[in-house]
Amino acid sequence: MWAFGALALRAVVVPPERCPPVDAGVAMASARAAAGWIDRAQRPDGSYLYEFDRDTGEEVPAYNVVRHAGVTMSLYQFAAAGEGSAMAPAERGLAWMLQRQYRYDDWSALEDPTDGSVDVGASALMLAGLAQRRIATGDGQYDTMMRALSRYLMAMQQADGSFLNSWDRTTNAPDPRFRSKYATGEAFWALAMMHRLFPGEGWDTPTRKVADYLSLHRDEVEEQKFPPWADQWAAYGLAEMAAWDPATVDGGVLLSADNVAYARSLAERFGFLVRAESQRTGGRWSTLIHGRRARAAGMGTWVEALGSLYRLSLAEPRMADQAGKLRERLVCSAGMLAERQVTAAEASGQAHAEVLEGAWFTEGVTRMDDQQHALSGLLRSRLAMGAGERVE
Template sequence: MRRRLALHLSVLVVGAAVVRVAVVPAEVCPPVTSGEVRAAVDAAAGWLERGVQPSGRYTYGYDRDADVVSPDYNEVRHAGLVMVLYQAFAATSSSEALRAGDAGLQRALGQLLDHGDWIAWAPPGEVTSGGNGLLLAGMAIRRAATGDTTHDGIMRGIGRFLKEMQFPDGSVSSDWREGTGPIDNHSLYSTGETAWALVLMDREFPGEGWGEAAVRTIDYMVSDRDRAEGRFSRLPDHWAAHALADLRSDLRADPRLDYARRLAGYFSIRLRFESQRLGKGINLLVRWYPGTPAGVGTAGEGMGALHRLAVDDPRLSDLAEGIDDRIVCTAGLMVDRQVTPAESADGAHPLLEEGAWFYRGYTQMDDQQHTITALLEALPVLAAREAGR
């Protein structure tokens, strides 16, 4: 009897161990402070700032194993870098971040298409809603942080272009073409990027109808987008989270907040899964390598945006504590994964490694962009916890 009981107990113990290690690995959330997060933001912004070229372009990517700087470029990501550098300036008052953002902005301002009734950023070969949305969002963040109204006319012109790209159902065309106008096609994130830019325009220019234009597209994302665009599951759209978080309070109808609640669930699952990734041993077989920094960063920044919304709107207050736990855990993970000066010292080009996040030996601009935003969103959460609030 005792032998049988011991055997059963052994099976249970082994089974529990297998479940814990192989099926549901434990979360790993490295401890982190607001000071460490601020230092990580500065280091990552430094990587972007060092990559500014005389043309106003940025270093796109670097393969440290092959010691090769990527010759590729992506204009939408260029706009994303302009935007995040202005976010960094707004949060830290870094003059270096402002200068680096302005370099990218000046390049874009030299590529404008003036259509008469609207203005669009038109780098060679493309006029996209996503690129214009992120550029406009960056300009709005810069305006709010500096008080500089120099570019107000251009901002309104780009805002009118984004409204031109909206279809009657609130969906957004991905590209504008000479002779045909907005094409009947959607890209993965341009819808959310457009909505967020229009929300920020409403903040900077209240009473001009930008918020009402934004909610047309937000409502499309709430109800129709995934079905209309042929997706089998909801898109966990971090740009939509930013749009909802910055939307003025009188436009926060219940269905829009229900959508925010769903987004919080998607981001939470993604970030919990990430915290279980060790990238070695049996965990590598079960959870694979830690995710791309851009992928982790998008979920982190989306969750950070929803933190602001949950704090500001009592209808989502029940989510606040859980959201904050995910944000802090993600901040700890990403601070721990960032390349330090000591770690980069033996590399072929230390300044192309220091401050960056790599995925299997490669990093590119959007890895820094999205992770910086996620860490900036974590700063007030950590500061409040450290102050005992």
């Protein structure tokens, strides 16, 4: 009876948690391969291959401007981590965005060319990309554009710190009907980087408002069923705030107690997600009991979040007790990511090898944000393996 119970428990509740070995070199090589995929699949106009089905050998005819901005941002992150080869595709991606600006009043925003919509997420990630570009190069040629994008975000911010997602071009006002569970965190991180790059211009004030909204109200206002919403952008933003120069903020206090409590709850959420994922084998029984393996676009966000929260735990004494576990989960998730990537050897000799190598496939399909989030996550994981910088 005991043996049967133990076996059932093992099979259903606690199958082994597999964390493939990984070090900073492996993580960097994997990130490089992901960036190589993005570069090879980029079109001459600067847009990227959106989605590819390896079973049919065909591209899926779709595009998403938010993901375009996100992929470009990840390339600039790679450049900021010292990988100069990422600059060329990133610059082409940036040029694509610069050609699609919607301007109103004193601000500028990235417009979706497919439907003309002007949403917060795309502009926030474009701003984040430009911030990473500035960190990578020190070049100030887009500072004016960064401020214009930031002013758009300010125009979309509500009194409680939240953001409405879409600009209504008929009323020339934010459309009160739409919010995005992604865009708020994206804007938060982008504005937090604005304060790092331009302290004294007042970007800390809207940043703090978002941080408090995310920490205290977002899950309730936006009706998250299982709070906290696993928001890696919020983790980026909190880590960025913790890295601010205390001399540049009122009272020198970087994070409030509520911000720290929220960060801790995010750490718990992402840690659990990684533990659960590490139990999935992709086999039939595992899929039946524990569900399908996460796609790289999902797991990459967990690695990004854990990388950010790990940085936060090193900078913020009230998070220090979580550093060990965060490091453990971060390395584990990076190892899983690296292991699941299509290697050059695996792609070699196959049809469309150039869009297989360096990619992550789920049920035969890869999408550009699989590579984006995996790339960003792997980069941010290196700090836990003794490489990388806390300010990246």
